[in-house]
Structures are given as structure tokens and as C-alpha cells.
Amino acid sequence: MSESSKPSGPDATTVELVGGAEAVEVGLHSYDDRWAAIYADHRRRIGDALAAVHVDIEHIGSTSVPGLAAKPIIDIVVIIDDITAEEDYLDALLAAGYELRVREPGHRLVRTAARDVHVHLLERGDPAIDEYILLRDHLRSNADDRALYESTKRRLLNKQWRDMNDYADAKTEVIDAIKARARAARGA
Template sequence: MSRNREPRRPDVTTVEAVGGVESLGLELHEPDERWARIYREHRDRIRGALGAAAIGIEHIGSTSVPGLAAKPIVDIVVTVDDITAEEDYLDGLLAAGYELRVREPEHRLVRTPAHDVHVHVFEHDHPAVDDYLLLRDRLRSDADDRALYENTKRTLLRRQWDDKNDYTRAKTEVILAIKARAREARGK
């Protein structure tokens, strides 16, 4: 919830993964200059669908880092005023061709039918947004951390994963270490 005001209604209290558990079944692709273009196309689509309801739209994740190998999924974070006011953003995103994948406390995820673009929706002051941008900016600016992160992903993707969330959790220790160095570098 926004730290500055009361939400319109209580947020959800459980995690709803529309469609259930999915196997990973992906591998890393070499950096692709098309990822930035895909982000810009979807940024414009989202802006057109949401107008002023989208306070911020940022390219996040590995595809936002030039020179970094990635699963070919463009991740975007959209910030809104009130996550509980789904009528302000969810209907517009669904009408723009995205499908709801996850509804959980303080976060919604929609994606394209091809599963190649994931749109994470948070309130504008949610700490996860700063964390995404902190990691992205550190990976863009620090070659050693970028190489560490890519090598970690390559190692983990050699294993079979029954759920994408398990793969994501397996990267947590490395991500936390990179973000700690990023915070130290920016003096926080």
C-alpha cells in the first residue's frame, strides 16, 4: 500500500497464479538489441492503455541491461497510485492484450499471450520498484557484477526447474549481494 494514503479497499491477502505452476523450459539468449525496441513498443502500448494511471514505466530485468545474456522475456515495471484500485489499470491492460498471470499482495503481473513480455504493477512508492531499478542500474554500470549475475544464471539454467519461482529464488543470494554493493556505491 502507498505509505501516504489509505487504499480504496483492502488488498488481496493470498497469491493467485492464474494458470497454475509453469515449468521454466527456457534458456539464456545472447544479448539482443531488439529487446529495447520491444520495451519501447510495450511502454507506448501501456501508456496508451492507462494514460495518467501509469505514474511510471521502466524497463527492468536482464533484457534491460545491454550486453547481458537473458531469457528472452522483456520485464517492465509499471507504477500506479493504488494497487487495490484495479479498475484504474487492470481493465486497460487486459484490453491492450495482456493477460493476468499473478495477483498477490501489493503486486499484479500481466503478460503477453506469448509470455515474452511481463508487466509488473506496483504502487509508485513500493520498495520493490527501487530494488528493480537499483539492480538494473548496477548491472548496467558494473562489468564484474554483470558477469557474476550472468554466470550465476547460466549455472542455474543447467538444472531442471519445475517452477519459475524456484529458479528465481535460487538467484536471490547473488542478487542481494549485488544490490548491497550498489547501495554502498550510492551511499545508502
């Protein structure tokens, strides 16, 4: 087992942000058809690395929504059976070229060295998975909410942010409103 892995057992109890806070330096780009191909390449790479583990892999975030401007960072969620069993997935992802960025309760994040692909690892059944998919699918089908979300991101990226997480937190109110409409639209 490498130094980066921890044995199975209780989950992380704090947030470990490997490398500390990072300023947001990326602007929005018009939707790029290449994003789907980049996702497909990483889906294969992750699938190959985790071939011995039961996983589901989904493209999430703004780059997964055709027509939506986005920071050119591909977000991927990998759904695993046990987040605490890092020996089942973390070493394999590190060997495949990803770097550990976040270890927190219920969530791990690895990314490429270029920081252009973020891989979120969540445990099967985590409600965040359904929330990611709900938002993605709604934005794919609802032009008004897609435009609202894009204009919100453009407005927020005109500000200076100490950390990418602060920018993400600033979008929460709009995202929650969009997801509420998405739930209402699907009758939930």
C-alpha cells in the same frame, strides 16, 4: 466491470497464480539490441492503455542491461497510485492484449499471450521499485557484477525447475550481494 477486475478496497491477501505453476523451458540468449525496441513498443502500448491513470513505466530485469545474457522475456514495472483500484488499470491492460498471471498483496503481473513480456504492477512507494532500479543501474555500469550475475543464471538454468519462481528464488543470494555492493557504491 469485467470478471477479472475487483472493486477498490483491501488488497489481495493471498497469491493467486492464474493457470498454476509453469516449468521453466527458456534458456539464456546473448544480449539482443531488439529488446530495447520491444520494451519501447510495450511502453507505448501500456501508456496508451493507461492514459487516464498516472503511471510511471520502467524497463527492468536482465533484458534492460546491455551486454547481459537473458531469457528473452521483457520485464516492465508499471508504477501506479493504488494497487487495490484494479478498475483503474486491469481492464485496460487486458483490453490491450495482456493476460492476468499473478494477483498477490502489493503486486499484479500481466503478460503477453506469448509470455515474452511480463508487466509488474506495483504501488508508488513500494520499496521493490527502488530495488529493481538499483540492480538494473548497477549491472549496467559494473562489468564484474554483470558477469557474476550472468554466470549464476547460466549455472542455475542447467538445472530442472518445477516453476519459474523457483528459478528466480535460487538467484536471490547473488542478487542480494550485488545490490549490497550497489548500495555501497552509491554511498547509501
